[in-house]
Amino acid sequence: MPLQSDLPVLDDRRYKDIVNELRTRVPRYTPEWTDLNDNDPGMALAQLFAWLADMLLYRLGRVPEQNYIKFLELLGIERQPAAPALAEITFPVLPDSPQSTVIVPMRTQVSAPADDGGSPVIFETDKALVAIRSRLLSVQSDSGFDFRDLSAANQTNSQLPGADGDALAQTSVPTTDQGFLPFGELADAGAALMLGFDSAQPLPEVNLDLAFYLVNQPGEKSSYSCDLPETAFFPPAVLVWEYWVGTYWTALTRAKDDTRSLTRSGHMVLKLPPKGKMQPATLGQVAEPRYWIRVRIASGGYEKPPILFAVVTNTISATQAETRYDEVLGGSDGEPNQKFTLQNAPVLAGTLQLEVDEGDGFKVWKEVSDFYGSGRDSTHYALNRTTGEVSFGDGLHGRIPVGNVNNADNIVARTYRYGGGKRGNAPSGAIKTLASSIPGIDEAAVGNLWAATSGRDEEALEEAKGRARGTLKSKCRAVTSEDFETLAREAANVKRALTMPLAHPDFPGVQVPGVITVVVVPDADENDPAPIPSEGTLRTVCAYLNQRRLLTTEVYVAKPTYKQVSVMVELVANDNADLAEVRDGVEKDLLKYFHPLTGGDTGEGWPFGGDIFYSRVYSRIFTQEGVQRIERLVVTVDGVEAPECRDVEIPEGALLYSTAHDVRPSYEYE
Numbered sequence: 001m002p003l004q005s006d007l008p009v010l011d012d013r014r015y016k017d018i019v020n021e022l023r024t025r026v027p028r029y030t031p032e033w034t035d036l037n038d039n040d041p042g043m044a045l046a047q048l049f050a051w052l053a054d055m056l057l058y059r060l061g062r063v064p065e066q067n068y069i070k071f072l073e074l075l076g077i078e079r080q081p082a083a084p085a086l087a088e089i090t091f092p093v094l095p096d097s098p099q100s101t102v103i104v105p106m107r108t109q110v111s112a113p114a115d116d117g118g119s120p121v122i123f124e125t126d127k128a129l130v131a132i133r134s135r136l137l138s139v140q141s142d143s144g145f146d147f148r149d150l151s152a153a154n155q156t157n158s159q160l161p162g163a164d165g166d167a168l169a170q171t172s173v174p175t176t177d178q179g180f181l182p183f184g185e186l187a188d189a190g191a192a193l194m195l196g197f198d199s200a201q202p203l204p205e206v207n208l209d210l211a212f213y214l215v216n217q218p219g220e221k222s223s224y225s226c227d228l229p230e231t232a233f234f235p236p237a238v239l240v241w242e243y244w245v246g247t248y249w250t251a252l253t254r255a256k257d258d259t260r261s262l263t264r265s266g267h268m269v270l271k272l273p274p275k276g277k278m279q280p281a282t283l284g285q286v287a288e289p290r291y292w293i294r295v296r297i298a299s300g301g302y303e304k305p306p307i308l309f310a311v312v313t314n315t316i317s318a319t320q321a322e323t324r325y326d327e328v329l330g331g332s333d334g335e336p337n338q339k340f341t342l343q344n345a346p347v348l349a350g351t352l353q354l355e356v357d358e359g360d361g362f363k364v365w366k367e368v369s370d371f372y373g374s375g376r377d378s379t380h381y382a383l384n385r386t387t388g389e390v391s392f393g394d395g396l397h398g399r400i401p402v403g404n405v406n407n408a409d410n411i412v413a414r415t416y417r418y419g420g421g422k423r424g425n426a427p428s429g430a431i432k433t434l435a436s437s438i439p440g441i442d443e444a445a446v447g448n449l450w451a452a453t454s455g456r457d458e459e460a461l462e463e464a465k466g467r468a469r470g471t472l473k474s475k476c477r478a479v480t481s482e483d484f485e486t487l488a489r490e491a492a493n494v495k496r497a498l499t500m501p502l503a504h505p506d507f508p509g510v511q512v513p514g515v516i517t518v519v520v521v522p523d524a525d526e527n528d529p530a531p532i533p534s535e536g537t538l539r540t541v542c543a544y545l546n547q548r549r550l551l552t553t554e555v556y557v558a559k560p561t562y563k564q565v566s567v568m569v570e571l572v573a574n575d576n577a578d579l580a581e582v583r584d585g586v587e588k589d590l591l592k593y594f595h596p597l598t599g600g601d602t603g604e605g606w607p608f609g610g611d612i613f614y615s616r617v618y619s620r621i622f623t624q625e626g627v628q629r630i631e632r633l634v635v636t637v638d639g640v641e642a643p644e645c646r647d648v649e650i651p652e653g654a655l656l657y658s659t660a661h662d663v664r665p666s667y668e669y670e
Helices: 015-029 041-061 063-075 151-157 461-474 481-491 535-546 579-593 614-622
Strands: 086-090 101-104 109-112 121-125 129-132 136-142 147-149 192-197 207-215 223-225 237-244 249-251 253-257 266-271 291-300 307-313 315-319 322-330 339-341 353-357 362-368 380-384 389-392 411-418 494-503 511-522 554-558 561-573 627-637 654-657 662-666
Touching: 015 041, 041 063, 063 461, 086 121, 121 322, 129 207, 136 151, 136 307, 151 307, 207 315, 322 339, 461 481, 481 494, 481 511, 481 535, 511 535, 535 554, 561 579, 561 614, 579 614, 579 662, 614 627
Parallel strands: 362 380, 511 554, 561 654, 561 662
Antiparallel strands: 086 315, 101 129, 109 121, 121 315, 136 147, 136 192, 192 291, 207 266, 207 307, 223 554, 237 249, 237 291, 253 266, 322 411, 339 389, 353 362, 353 411, 380 389, 494 511, 561 627
C-alpha cells in the first residue's frame, strides 16, 4: 500500500505566523492584556519566544532530510564529483626549427578562455609527444586503377577554426560530403592510401603518431556492441604499412593501432626507419617530391569503404586538469579521525599519491572508499574528491598516522590532479594558449581540431536521490529497461538514457529477440543543441553494462538520433511591447523547449520519440510576455513542413533539437 497517508505532517510555521497566533490567543487566556502593539514589553517576550520556536521548528524540519541523506550514505550512494573534459591538441613544429623533432613534455599546459568570464580553462597533455618538423602536405589514394589527389580535402578539414576565413568549425560529427575515400570506391585488396611529407629534410627515426578521423557513413548506426571481454576482433581487411626507398616499397613496423584497421577514429603509431633510408620521389598525381608512406590493403576488404575526414600529425590527447606536486597537508597529532584538506579540488580519480613520514621516512599510503574493511594497522586514507578532504582512521578501522617529532609537516601529497566541470567543454580551436613556451613549437598554430567533450559538473543532490531509487531496484544488475538506463547514467558522463528492447542497430524496424539497445545522451552544455556522446563515453558505458547484464542478453550502446525542428510564427505584439524583445524571448523559449536536455513540458529534456503537439507549442508562445495573439504557426521537421494545426509524429527513440526559429512579431494596425 502507498505510504503517502502515513507521512508525518511537519510544522511549517515561521516567525510571523507564530507571532500572529500569539496575538490571537492573548484575549482568550489573558483578557486584561489589551496592548498588543510592538512597544509592549509582553509582546517583546512573545516575539523572542516566537523567534526561538521558529529556529526549533526549522531544525526539526530538517531531520527527515538528514535521515534521507544518512540512508543514502548507508547504501553507499554519493554525489558523483565533477568530471574533466577531454580533448586532442595539435602541436605544429616551426618550419625553420633547427631540430627535426620537438618533444612536448607530458603535462604540458594549454589554456582556453572560459565562457563564464572566469579564469582560463587549463588542459594538460596526458603523455609526451614527439612532434616532427616534416609536414604532411600530400594525401592521395591508389585504388589500383588510378591515383586521386586528396591533399586539398585533407588540408581543409585539418585546418583549425579561426586560422583563416574559410576554415571549418568542427563542433559536431562531420558529414559524409566533408570526407574522402582513402581506398577508393571499392576498397579492394591492393588499394592504398599514400601520405607524402615535405622534402626539406628526411624523416627522423622516431615513432610517428598519426591521428585518423573517420566519418560515419549514411545509414550507419553509431553504436557499440557490448561483447564479452574475451571476444576477439577480426578486422575486415588486413592492412600493411610501407615506405618508399626510391625504387620500391618496403615494410614499415606498426607499433599501435587504435583505429582497428581504419574502422573507427583513433591513432596509428609507426616506427620510422633509420634516417636516410626513405627517399623523396614524385608519385601519382603529386608533382612535388615527397617522402612517402602508404597503407595498403593486403587481403580482405571492407563491406562499406571507410570515409576519412582528416589525417593529422603532432596530435596528443589532453585532460582538463592541473597537476600539483609536493603539497604539504600538515602534521599528525595522533588523534583518531584526523582530516586534512587539499588546496585544490575536485580531485581526479586515482591521481592522489599521499605519503606519510612516521619517523622512518616517507611511505606511500593507499586510498580506500571507506574504512569498513581496514584493520588496525592498515595504512589507508579516504578522499572526498569534491572537497579535497583527506580522512584517516580511528585506530580500529584504519591506522592513525604517528606524529613525527622531527617533522611537524609529515603528511604530504606528492602529486595529484584537479579539475572538471562543464566549463571545460571548450569549442574547437579554443584550446590554443601555451602556459610556457616550448622551443621549436609554433605557438600561433597550437589548437584543438575538435571540441572538448565529457566535462560534467558535480551531481546535484536531487539527481543522486533519483539515482538511488534506481540503484535499489537494479541491485547492480541490468535486467529491466529501467536498470539499463540507471546503470548507463552511472557509468559515464550520461545525462539521459533510453532502453529499446528487441532493437538491433543493424536491423532497424525488426524485433530481434535477446537484443537491447541503450541510447545515451551526454551531460553537455546547454549551448550545444544536439549533444553527441564521444566514442570513449560509448565504450565506457558498454564496459559497465557488460559486467552487469545477463549472459543471454546482447547489448548495444548507441548515439541518439536527432530530428531538427524549426518553428515559423507570425504574431501580434502588445502596443507597449518591444518587438525585438518579443522576438528574442519567443525564440529563446522555443530553443529551450526543443532542447534534448532542458526541453519538453517538464524542462528535463524532450522525451524520446515525443510527438510535437501543435496546441502545446501554440500555448507556449502565446503565454510569452508581450504576445497578444498568434496569426500563423508552422512547424518544420528535417526540412518538411507539417500541416497547420496538426500534431507531428516523431519516430520511436528520436530526439528533437533546434538551432533557430523564424519569429515575426508586428503591431496591430487598424
